[in-house]
Amino acid sequence: MTVQHTIDYTLHLADNALVLGHRNSEWTGHGPILEQDIALSNIALDLIGQARYLYQYAARLMTMQGGPEVTEDVLAYLRDSWDYRNCLLVEQANGDWGKTVLRQFFFSAYQYFFYRELQHSRDAELSAIAEKALKEVTYHLRWSSEWVIRLGDGTEESHARMEKALDQLWMYTGELFQPAGFEQALAPGGIAVDLGEIKPLWELRVGEVLKEATLTTPGSMMQQGGKQGKHTEHLGYLLAEMQFLQRAYPGNEW
Amino acid sequence: MMTDASSTIFQDKIDQDIRIEPKDWMPDAYRKTLIRQISQHAHSEIVGMLPEANWITRAPSLRRKATLIAKVQDEAGHGLYLYSAAETLGISREEMIDQLHSGKAKYSSIFNYPTLTWADMGAIGWLVDGAAIMNQVPLCRASYGPYARAMVRICKEESFHQRQGFEILLTLSRGSEAQRRMCQDAIDRWWWPSVMMFGPNDDASPHTAQSMQWKIKRFTNDELRQRFVDICAEQVKLLGMTIPDDQLRWNEERQHYDFGPIDWEEFRNVINGNGPCNKERLAARVQAHEDGAWVREAALAHAEKKIQYGKTA
Amino acid sequence: MEKQHNWPLWEIFIRSRQGLDHKHVGSLHAADSAMAIENARDVYTRRMEGISIWVVESKYVHASNPDEASSFYDPANDKVYRHPTFYDLPDELKHM
Numbered sequence: 001m002t003v004q005h006t007i008d009y010t011l012h013l014a015d016n017a018l019v020l021g022h023r024n025s026e027w028t029g030h031g032p033i034l035e036q037d038i039a040l041s042n043i044a045l046d047l048i049g050q051a052r053y054l055y056q057y058a059a060r061l062m063t064m065q066g067g068p069e070v071t072e073d074v075l076a077y078l079r080d081s082w083d084y085r086n087c088l089l090v091e092q093a094n095g096d097w098g099k100t101v102l103r104q105f106f107f108s109a110y111q112y113f114f115y116r117e118l119q120h121s122r123d124a125e126l127s128a129i130a131e132k133a134l135k136e137v138t139y140h141l142r143w144s145s146e147w148v149i150r151l152g153d154g155t156e157e158s159h160a161r162m163e164k165a166l167d168q169l170w171m172y173t174g175e176l177f178q179p180a181g182f183e184q185a186l187a188p189g190g191i192a193v194d195l196g197e198i199k200p201l202w203e204l205r206v207g208e209v210l211k212e213a214t215l216t217t218p219g220s221m222m223q224q225g226g227k228q229g230k231h232t233e234h235l236g237y238l239l240a241e242m243q244f245l246q247r248a249y250p251g252n253e254w
Numbered sequence: 255m256m257t258d259a260s261s262t263i264f265q266d267k268i269d270q271d272i273r274i275e276p277k278d279w280m281p282d283a284y285r286k287t288l289i290r291q292i293s294q295h296a297h298s299e300i301v302g303m304l305p306e307a308n309w310i311t312r313a314p315s316l317r318r319k320a321t322l323i324a325k326v327q328d329e330a331g332h333g334l335y336l337y338s339a340a341e342t343l344g345i346s347r348e349e350m351i352d353q354l355h356s357g358k359a360k361y362s363s364i365f366n367y368p369t370l371t372w373a374d375m376g377a378i379g380w381l382v383d384g385a386a387i388m389n390q391v392p393l394c395r396a397s398y399g400p401y402a403r404a405m406v407r408i409c410k411e412e413s414f415h416q417r418q419g420f421e422i423l424l425t426l427s428r429g430s431e432a433q434r435r436m437c438q439d440a441i442d443r444w445w446w447p448s449v450m451m452f453g454p455n456d457d458a459s460p461h462t463a464q465s466m467q468w469k470i471k472r473f474t475n476d477e478l479r480q481r482f483v484d485i486c487a488e489q490v491k492l493l494g495m496t497i498p499d500d501q502l503r504w505n506e507e508r509q510h511y512d513f514g515p516i517d518w519e520e521f522r523n524v525i526n527g528n529g530p531c532n533k534e535r536l537a538a539r540v541q542a543h544e545d546g547a548w549v550r551e552a553a554l555a556h557a558e559k560k561i562q563y564g565k566t567a
Numbered sequence: 568m569e570k571q572h573n574w575p576l577w578e579i580f581i582r583s584r585q586g587l588d589h590k591h592v593g594s595l596h597a598a599d600s601a602m603a604i605e606n607a608r609d610v611y612t613r614r615m616e617g618i619s620i621w622v623v624e625s626k627y628v629h630a631s632n633p634d635e636a637s638s639f640y641d642p643a644n645d646k647v648y649r650h651p652t653f654y655d656l657p658d659e660l661k662h663m
Contacts, residue, residue, distance in 0.1 A: 022311065025319070028326050029307035030538070032546025033574070034300070034334045035595055035606040041327040042609050048320050055316070073315045097549045143605060150598070153559060154552025161548070245314035245372055252430050254314035254372070254422075278633045331610055338594040341576060347596065348573050404593070411614070550574060553598035560599065 014054035015086035021047030105144035152213025174222025296336035366529030373440035379419010
């Protein structure tokens with residue numbers, strides 16, 4: 001176990017939060033009704049807030065390693081897609097409102113059980129970030145669960161749309177519980193969350209909600225690679241857009 | 255026309271600065287004027303989300319990204335407060351949104367201009383929100399209670415927007431050559447449309463006199479415009495930038511800045527739907543609403559089902 | 568009955584801190600009461616304005632009629648004896 005593993009781990013968590021926050025913020029101004037536009041923007045803000053704490057921590061660790069000075073923005077804006085360690089789930093395109101809330105639900109359920117454990121991490125910084133984030137995520141999970149139920153058990157059309165979303169997203173849920181090298185290295189030290197432990201909790205919660213939503217899970221093959229920097233095509237476009245100014249005008253303050 | 259006794263009581267209340275509340279008697283024209291003004295204002299907030307939301311995904315730092323989301327989100331909130339205020343006058347939000355989408359209702363023309371660079375986020379905050387605040391602060395004392403209360407809430411939140419905008423420009427003005435160019439370019443493009451935000455000159459403003467008598471409006475368009483120019487002419491010095499008006503100069507006698515003539519031809523064109531982005535903005539709103547129809551319907555259907563489940567359980 | 572397509576309107580009441588009454592802050596639309604509470608949380612407490620929320624569907628709010636204001640409220644005008652300052656007592660009297 002090395003500091004580099006903690007850095008990779010922290011970046012992985014930060015990338016997850018930033019990429020999903022970014023995706024959600026694409027909805028700002030385009031939501032199905034004002035009240036929900038505001039709700040999803042709140043979730044975007046929470047996630048970007050989490051990403052910032054995590055990047056700032058990673059940046060401190062990197063600077064302490066004796067490398068060149070790094071900031072949260074260097075980490076977010078100047079790494080290419082093969083350096084990004086987020087799970088494939090969060091980078092998937094928004095699709096319709098149904099796909100967006102289902103993606104949020106899968107991820108919030110994961111983050112909920114994940115942060116609950118990370119609160120007890122032996123890394124004091126990660127534990128503090130987890131404690132704060134858990135409050136936010138508890139609400140995200142409630143909000144997204146209700147939406148999945150509402151749309152799954154709403155009209156014929158909404159049910160069909162949710163079935164389709166499930167078909168598009170389910171294959172990206174397996175990766176959430178596939179430990180990457182840096183997670184395995186950190187596990188014995190009590191810093192990282194044991195994904196094997198939270199997996200059954202996630203499955204139970206997701207199963208309950210999908211059942212109430214009258215939805216059934218497809219048996220698709222699971223995709224993975226995000227944690228190793230092997231992404232779907234979506235991330236490249238996302239980063240091209242997000243990083244444009246920093247790339248076009250290098251070294252400027254904004 | 256108005257019934258005498260009621261209308262006298264009504265105008266007495268207005269004159270004594272007693273607020274009119276939803277169930278109070280009010281002249282039809284007062285109700286109509288309020289619905290027009292409040293819904294127009296609400297539409298402006300909602301359409302106004304679009305040019306800025308444009309840059310959320312391209313914001314150049316995480317801090318800027320978060321603050322821009324928060325700002326655009328506030329605008330959604332402001333639209334919502336205003337639709338709520340208008341709903342107390344007996345019109346539904348759906349009807350108002352239909353009027354927007356059909357082109358029957360207007361919104362502020364300023365949002366029909368494009369946001370071309372990051373500096374536009376600064377210029378909109380400084381100039382457009384600055385002009386909006388100038389217009390809105392007096393509305394906190396508007397005679398209609400729900401409107402005034404919504405405006406109090408909005409003005410409290412709005413002040414961070416203008417500061418955020420100015421800070422963006424200030425950073426650019428202290429940055430690289432390209433950033434300074436970006437900054438000046440944005441000021442050049444947003445200045446005149448912002449000056450036009452106060453509406454036609456007083457002698458060409460058909461509603462002003464009546465609205466002042468009803469205390470829906472407290473200052474004339476030209477009074478507010480002058481105040482805006484005076485403030486901006488000083489603030490721009492802090493940026494080391496210029497305002498694109500070669501006739502702008504301090505008039506010792508008037509104790510105000512003189513400024514050049516406004517291109518009302520352009521103003522009318524944009525209002526009448528021929529601005530650079532009128533069609534796109536409206537199309538984006540219509541699409542969001544239509545794409546959301548199945549979502550809103552499903553939520554209602556599910557709420558119905560829950561009541562049914564409750565009965566059978 | 569015509570099918571209703573719009574989410575109903577809800578009146579929102581917020582307690583800004585422990586010890587204070589819930590106060591009317593405005594309204595919003597929601598499909599059901601749970602959603603109304605969540606929407607109120609997202610719309611009306613973004614700046615830490617509240618710690619407790621009540622929602623009431625607007626159609627269930629019944630209001631007094633302003634035309635009857637004089638018969639409702641004016642009779643209280645001459646009941647000043649209901650207010651503590653009505654009683655003339657010497658300044659030396661403490662703790663009352």
